[in-house]
Amino acid sequence: MTDVPMIFDGHNDFLLRLLRDPDQRRQTWLTDTGQGHLDLPRMKKGGFGGGFFAIYISSPDQPIDIDDMMAHPPYDVPLPPLIEHDAAQPTALAMAGHLKWMERASDGQFRICCTVAELRDCQAKGIISGIMHIEGAEPIAANLDALYLFHDMGLRSLGPVWSRPTVFGHGVPFAFPSSPDTGPGLTEAGKDLVRLCNELGIMLDLSHLNEAGFNDVAALSDAPLVATHSNAHAITPSARNLTDRQLDVIRDTGGMVGLNFATGFLNPDGAKAEDRGFDPMLRHLDHLIGRLGEDHVGFGSDFDGAQVPKAMADVAGLGAFRDALSAHGFDAPLLEKLCHNNWFGVLDRTWKA
Template structure:
């Protein structure tokens, strides 16, 4: 009999967006039924050891006719600014997706509002779902929506995606490029960080410009976290973190989650599914060297990226764990990477 896979609590996926956009299309699917496409559903999660994670709520700039979000980096329309009204309504729909999943199967899925609830859900065999907003366009400058979203379970927020909003600027999907691509936080963005600190909502530094990163580092009293970003020294994408940024995260006892998207892992930035899992290991080696064994985790970007073919979907997580073992990682380190470090950093943030 095969041993049980190592549990994984993951830092980022776009599954709620996939489920929402595919309603009424040929790809309309239930989270509770195994699909042959996309990356995460409950049956496949159980097969791969996926015990939970941060479920992102992201509002695309443009939606294609087939119900998919349009992410072609060559088309700037996919990175256009969006209105507060549209973002607020769409984000509420994504909250609804998560709430319906949890309500339909309370013995199988929990929306977790604290690190303690994550532990309890994992121990009980329930999928631990933590809600995250990626790009804060759904929140107005007066921050009125933030407390309401917090009441619905919001515990993590990225002020920007890879576009401009009232809080700051995101990095483009360019290659090769530095993350120092534009301005930092606005005054509204600094106020957002402070209010998130008060409410114990984690600030996510993935997608933000380097100037924005340093503005958050100055304004925030919580550990610095980049949920799904890799090492710029290994792959020079602006979505990745420089060594100086990684050192700043380490100083706050923060965390970076390894992104599985092939273009953010390869030295040439190519979109090739034949990218070996050893490429991800090379990033993890670098992250451990800068952040230490307690500052690294997984931030897959499942359902929002192209993963290596050797992984395919969430059922391939044990293949990545095997690649870590082949690289000489011990079982204690693997458990830290796969789930323990995420819960620990949320605890340090008071969540």
């Protein structure tokens, strides 16, 4: 290991890029094309040690340009309708296959991990690690049978919803300014999903879940509460961000929050402007650390799924981000916690061998 702390990341959408252009997947993964945020060469350049790779099902025939609406706050983007599991499952299996292919194609440079011991071994050997994550549980039917199969394939993290509803619960809309208290919570199937994830040792991700659903998970789950890619509502009052009360609940369970790099959830005015440097990120980090404590905060970039600050540009810009953290006064022990140790700690408290 070098003196530069490797960054373990709570969320990315690289698999969606592979899904959209499978004929170019070797070039997209193994070469620096300058496209998107992630590829293997730029991960190495930026000191990206690994992270959660999301399986996410895009809404078909989405008539609304979400990015355009979010560029002009205030906004309240209507949510697309629920996707049935039989429509979602083939895409999810294809994306799980892409993740498995990435491991084989990397010639030992990338490994899918299911235990913290494997994550630490990868870090010690300079191997980039990946965790299979599902963002929005549409591929799982209400009977939950498919969850056992995905777990056998390596699934170790799951968000019951992306912002649109599922048979398990309701997500927050993309709305600014807005409270996350936007509708009903988990369904009975959603409560069963929480219990089975606890039993299997699958981490539950609260990002995108509305406040009522958050409260239901908090009441049911015996695991630390985790939001892989969310920010502080007190700084940026977006429905996607977490209130101080929610942060307190997460802290009290020994959970954590991964700072989302998406500009629309960072900038206090809700704008997607990318030219404001690292300042908004540092403001959110200060608030999150002040509320949660320094053992319960990490990073959840949303690379390849969101617009990030121009000062970072892509994963190769993580070095500049580290420099900004140091200049802000974060010392070496705190950087180690934020960059990876806090993620490893919460997973150690959540996963079951």
